[in-house]
Amino acid sequence: MLAEALAHADSLFRLAYHFTGTEADAEDLVQDTFARAFGAASQFTVGTNLRAWLFRILRNAYIDSYRRELVNPVRGGLDDEAPPDASPPARELLRDDEELERLRSVVAEDIEAALMTLTVDARTVVLLDLEGLTETEISTVLGCAVGTVKSRLTRARALLRERLRDYAR
């Protein structure tokens, strides 16, 4: 089972990178994901969706580690870093054509920065959709009903567009 899991290492790493923001931390998170998957292998039902199961473990591992970071006095904490769902600064209203132009001018690092301002679940739904996961798979990862995935995705994409206005050059 974990041999098959290796086939998903790249996509797990990509989501981990967009959670943590650094390659080193992303590698640690993927290692942690495999450690948890190894420990919980007996709970995985062969024939069910391995990819969604792994992404769910990764998301939960990140949330656990993020919660630990918040109470860790040595490295960061509430005073040092804003949580990922911090509200963006107020912005001016843009005309549709201006917003379209700004969206077209963003570069990869703008998008990565804007993604980091979304909540974990908003980031997850956008990125897993980008990875090609189905709504059923995403619902498994997020632990929500299939029917709510589409509305969450629509909201998260709208929010990302809004945040990207701040990063467009």
Next chain:
Amino acid sequence: MDCNEASAKLLDRRRNKLDARVAAELDAHLETCEACRAEDAKDAALTAALDKLPRRRASAALKRSLETRWVARPRLARTGGMLAAAGVGAALAAAAFFLFFGWHGRGSSDAIFAEAVNDHLRVLYAEHPVEVQSGGVHQVKPWFAGRLDFAPVLAFGGDDEFPLQGGAVAYFLDRKAAAFEFKRRLHAITLFVFRADGLSWPTPSRSIGGQRASIETQRGFHVLLWRRDDLGYALVSDVDERELLTLGAKIAGESHE
């Protein structure tokens, strides 16, 4: 169809995932609704923007590490059902792994020695083997707070013979561990402190610092193992065996007095 319904279907429309009837209704709405057309154009621009994200890949080193650490593992190899599920590829990987490391026919308590050597090598090969530089054990130990789900007990903070270099979070078998790096001349010595539960421990063969311990040599590395309460200790190095036992006695003695 109103704007809310239309908005939720725009992405599926661009991906051709709508059935013909709904697609026709949405097209009709878009014909008459400038706001939704603008919304559609902006969302399409977002899709184009997201396509600019680099398709990062896990490094070869990470994949190798995942394979050796979690796929080609003795516990999997001995568990028939799991091996069957892992498939032929994993069986071949596991076989190559066991042949390379010479684990054939050995018990699970031997695996703990072999894995201690592997984990020592991983620490040495890591880009940053020491994540916190040592200013003494009272600087290194607090650094682990919040990084592990246990507090590593270590009183010995190094001396002239065995200076403490620093610490890092590492893995020991299937669990996170505190890795402390000591030096003896040019030799690196790694002390792993980890949760001892659920492991198959070898029968102790000697006493160091008042603790019952086991020592074994694998691939030129000496591994000294002992446990105290719910923590396990593994001291690994290619330093002379007597010197490793000396350091072990200092750690076990001072840490468990």
